[in-house]
Amino acid sequence: MRAAILYGQENIVVEDRPDPGAPAPDEVQIRVRAVGLCGSDLKYFYSGGVSGGIKQPFALGHEAAGDIVAVGRDVAAFAPGDRVAVEPGKPCWKCPQCLQGDYNLCPNMYFMASRSRDGALRERLNWPANLVFPLPERLSYDEGALVEPLSVAFSSVRHAQVTLGTRALVLGAGPIGLAVAQFARLAGAVYVGVTDTEPLRLKLAQDLGAHETIDVAHLTGPDLPLAEGSIDVVIDTTGVDRAIAQAFPAIKPAGRLVLVGLNHELLPLSLLQIVYKQLTVQGVYRFKNTYPSVLHYLDEGQIKAGPLITHRFTLDEAEQALRMAACRSDAVKVMIEL
Ligand SMILES: [Zn+2]
Ligand SMILES: [Zn+2]
Incomplete structure (x- = not known):
């Protein structure tokens, strides 16, 4: 099979790799059809990743959908030919976090294309059947692959406790923010x-239903042009300390700050404001139990993934695709179709 293997910084090679063997009893084998490129793939490609660098060559990509081509002995829920979206994190199901239901926090997680382990940019992969989900007929493989970033967003909005009447501010209009x-x-x-x-x-944010968009490249003051204390919840998808600081005064007393974007920097947040305003600061790491709901909203057309896609490439064009994805002014979500 063909696979896009990252050997080092800015060194990705599309090459032949042995096919995976028969799936284990609880696994299915998937012929991957679409993979979305994500910030973490770019981070690996350009600077060796967020955790520990590139320890061994591995396939990038963790946002995937495809066709089932074989099923393990104990798998009754799927058959060859089924179209599926793939949840890319394989937890151990044994540690305290897994046992209490927070499997996204499993310290033994095998997450595709993280810690130099193989991801989805390969034609075939074996994966546990309980981590793949049927792709409704009217959804494309591309949309199926985007259930992963949509899951991060879904999980963030849940943690943010957005409900009827909430005033929400989203920092960053990348795929997650949108x-x-x-x-x-x-x-x-x-x-x-x-x-x-x-x-x-x-413009995309506006097309997808935002009530207001704020161009922070042309701010006149130090803060966002929002009344102080006018926002119930700020959800940050940028991981940029300055963006968070700019939005901070807008949060209401007893409001929430939800942090999804990642960075190694420290945050310059006012302890006085957090305590006096009794704010809740909530981190969100990946997601759990989101795939069926996200697929439902996509199928009903209540959430749109298609408009996020700005570019499509083949597997052989993986390097070109990564370079395009890094171009924030032209690209939002870049897909590789195999
Ligand atoms: Zn992702
Ligand atoms: Zn675990």
Whole structure:
């Protein structure tokens, strides 16, 4: 089979790899059809990743959908020919976090294309049947692959406790931010503001239902142009300390700050404000139990993944695809179709 293997910084090679063997009794074998490129793939490609560098060559990609081509002995729920979306994190199901239901926090997680372990940019992979989900007929493989970033957004909006009447501000209009804005509206928010620096992304946010977009490349003051204490919940998808600091004064007393974006920097947040305003600061790491719901909303057309896709490449063009994905002014979600 063909696979896109990362050998080192800016060194990705599309090459032949042995096919995986027969799936284990509880696994299915998937012929991968679409993979979305994500910030973590770019991080690996350009700078060796967020945790520990590139320890061994591995296939990038963790946002995947495809066709089942073989099923293990104990798998009754699927048959060859089924179209599926793939949940990319395989937890141990044995540790305290798994046992208490927080499997996204499993310290033994095998997450595709993290810690130098193989991801989805290969034609075939074996994966546990309980981590693949039927793709409704009217959804494309591309949409199926995007259930992963949509799951991060879904999980963020849940943690943010957005409900009827909530005023929400989303920092960053990348794929996650654009999906957060959609889920926040779906959850009942009466105001969804979205910030970014790129006109293309702000326009998309508007098209997808944001009530207001704020171009932070052209701010006149130190903070966002929002009344102090006018926002119930700020959801940050940027991981940029300055973006969070700019939005901070807008959070209401007893409001929430939900942090999804990742960075190694420390946050310059006012302890006085967090305590005096009795704010809740909530981190969100990946997701759990989201695939059936996200697939439902996509199938019903209540959430849209298609407009996030700006570019499509073949597996052989993996390097070109990664370079395109890094171009924030032109690209939002870049797909590789195999
Ligand atoms: Zn992702
Ligand atoms: Zn575990």
